[in-house]
Amino acid sequence: MASTTQLPVPPSSATGSVAEKPVTRTKGPGRLRPNLLGGLGGWLWLAIIIVPIYYVVITSFKNQAGFFTSNPMLPATEPTLDNYKLVLENNFVTYFTNSLIVTLGTVLPALLVSFMAAYAIVRGKGRFLSLTNNLFLLGLAIPLHATIIPIYWMITRAHLYDTLLALILPSVAFAIPVSVLILSNFMRDVPNELFESMRLDGCSDWAMMWRLALPMTKPAVITVGIYNALHVWNGFLFPLILTQSPATRVLPLSLWTFQGEFSVNIPAILASVVLATLPLLVIYVVARRQLLSGLTAGFSK
């Protein structure tokens, strides 16, 4: 079973470098002559990507009358911030805080337990650890969201329905397989001699884990953290089935409920889309490279 599920990460990942290396390309396909076909396709795809984003942004600044009368593709003649005000007055801050709590509450424990497990799997021996590893690998191949009904049953039985903890617990579990896989791939690259010399100095495994393995795999830890954070931040299914009230609502679900509350007020609905995306956009502007490498996690290494 193990070998069947290792597919998502190409074998080169084992030899991939621990540190992020900036890739510089001085020469490549299409340097000598302009690539007309590629260029044309590139600009066409840009239009496909930009038109919806442009439409969402300009519409979010229109008032309702302007939305119904003006050309949908032209910016508002009298831009207004009323839609943003309306969204912010409708518990947006609560939803944002909830998303933040669930994201951090998932990612930090998931990173901690996955890192410890990855360390044990790479450095340790024995049937127990190899079985554990195989179980996690199996988890990669199974569409885990197909288990939402028993999860719903468990959460209601534990009286956790409609709490943020209900979102955190299964999210941690679902984050573990891919986190362990990527972290252990990177941990295998740490030279064995370093562990040996620390061992000779009398260091325990616990100390080696924090003082050697963690610093050496820090880029991977950050990458995995970003990958999980994005998935949890944008997650929709667990909030939909495990929460109900506005007090526990997270951002993606709030977009859906705004749709019901604002009904025909499309500019306000789109303003909520912009506001919900803003935090990630800020991160994208500030730390694009880390965010993008986090998105593909180990997949492109």
Added chain:
Amino acid sequence: MTSLGSANRGVRDAGPSGWLAAPALFFFLAFAVVPLIGVVFLSFTSWNGLGEIKLEGLSSWTTVLTDPVTGNALVVTAKVMFFSFIVQAPVSLLLGVFTAGGQKYRAALAVLYFLPLLLSSAAVAIAFKALLDPNFGLGPGFHLPILAQDWLGNSDLVLFVVVFVIAWQFVPFHTLIYQGGVRQIPTSLYEAAEIDGAGRFRQFWNITLPQLKYTVITSSTLMVVGSLAYFDLIFVLTGGGPGYSTRLLPLHMYLTGFKANDMGAASALGVMLIVIGLGLALLLQRLGGKNRNASQLEGA
């Protein structure tokens, strides 16, 4: 205690205790493995989500397997899987190669290409719902009647609209994967080809594509298996409609369980989803594994 410690130090290759893996194992067992067993168990019961769970034998399975909506959901899922792959794979490959180029304008375009990655599926669905409105969206905006279709209300069109929106959301991700793959190809290969006088197309066909073999396998697997997870986007965009025309298997499972309150049948659908997902992953692994061995031999 001290003697034990020194004894441990003597055994150099003992390695860390398996207990370090216990917390992760506990979480995974409790919230992934137990539910996995639970979904199989619940598929043999009847439960409305609130009351008692009653053992019912195979009745949920008979309901699900004889329900034409299930068959339809399987067909729609297969269609979306197929068309998504046909659209996304070549576009992501070309964009990946394109953005891997060193030119400044390409780097600038790439920054914009990856914007959809920041949006949640719910946000993408809501944006397209507004944009595709025949009265206040694309059509009147560009004064093109052909764009003013009832995109989401026409059961002949809606499937392709869904495929398009899925591509809009996921092509950037696969572009990123291909971009990473292309950047790992040694430039010396292209320099040699240049000297041999190979044109751009020959270089793409004879160098880029074979070198991207692993990347193609990875990306394709994620695309195919990932299409079993399209839930939130379609739930918000069409709700499965009009009629049953975009009711994919995951959505069918959700609606059966949480809207029709038939958790037994929904669990049976969940089991089907797991079996199909696992089967596809195994199949693709087998195809990929063969390629992997073959390319290793070539490299030797």
